[in-house]
Amino acid sequence: xxxxxxxxxxxxxxxxxxxxxxxxxxxxxxxxxxxxxxxxxxxxxxxxxxxxxxxxxxxxxxxxxxxxxxxxxxxxxxxxxxxxxxxxxxxxxxxxxxxxxxxxxxxxxxxx
Amino acid sequence: xxxxxxxxxxxxxxxxxxxxxxxxxxxxxxxxxxxxxxxxxxxxxxxxxxxxxxxxxxxxxxxxxxxxxxxxxxxxxxxxxxxxxxxxxxxxxxxxxxxxxxxxxxxxxxx
Numbered sequence: 001x002x003x004x005x006x007x008x009x010x011x012x013x014x015x016x017x018x019x020x021x022x023x024x025x026x027x028x029x030x031x032x033x034x035x036x037x038x039x040x041x042x043x044x045x046x047x048x049x050x051x052x053x054x055x056x057x058x059x060x061x062x063x064x065x066x067x068x069x070x071x072x073x074x075x076x077x078x079x080x081x082x083x084x085x086x087x088x089x090x091x092x093x094x095x096x097x098x099x100x101x102x103x104x105x106x107x108x109x110x111x112x
Numbered sequence: 113x114x115x116x117x118x119x120x121x122x123x124x125x126x127x128x129x130x131x132x133x134x135x136x137x138x139x140x141x142x143x144x145x146x147x148x149x150x151x152x153x154x155x156x157x158x159x160x161x162x163x164x165x166x167x168x169x170x171x172x173x174x175x176x177x178x179x180x181x182x183x184x185x186x187x188x189x190x191x192x193x194x195x196x197x198x199x200x201x202x203x204x205x206x207x208x209x210x211x212x213x214x215x216x217x218x219x220x221x222x223x
Contacts, residue, residue, distance in 0.1 A: 004155075031209060042118075042201060042213040043156070050209055058210070090155050097207055098144040098163065103155030 002026055006091050006104035013081045013111045021076040021107050023091030031094045032074040033101065034066065036087040043090065049074055081111045114139040116204050118214025126222050131189040133217045135202035144205040145185045147176060149198045156201055192221045
């Protein structure tokens, strides 16, 4: 039981490039989340999903897109990378409302 | 939406002493309050949580208290050890799909 797995762990992008951050969970959780964490700050919600085929915007969705074709996978897409998107990105999942969220170990992304 | 404030932002304690972190929330409908510990290079890990029908919860050296009237909740770590050094986050939820996080407290335990 691996929990929440994120790939890659590190990535450097050039301005304007695109990439997909991968997230998969093996706990059969319906709810999945993407956060970004900037230095000295808390976690800001980018997008979330309450089940396959259902996604919604969080606090800071601009510049990102998501899809949820299966229960296990919830990829995050950056289409035109900008320096402001330099951050650590965390994926999380949980079984239900008011249940603990389980986090992956993050993807550290730098955009130069 | 929900706004969670966390204090202090940094906390240094002597090994064996207690550490206390306090959070306040804005939405009186919030009913779930988890605490997470984040070690360097890792994702946040749940250490304890409390629901609004409970005033206090303990798990070994960790305890959380909730004051619904004042809209604040606190994390207490007793007999601190070097492995307690980490960043701690509080969070609150109104029972919908989302958690609102505090900005975090960096705890350093001095040997």
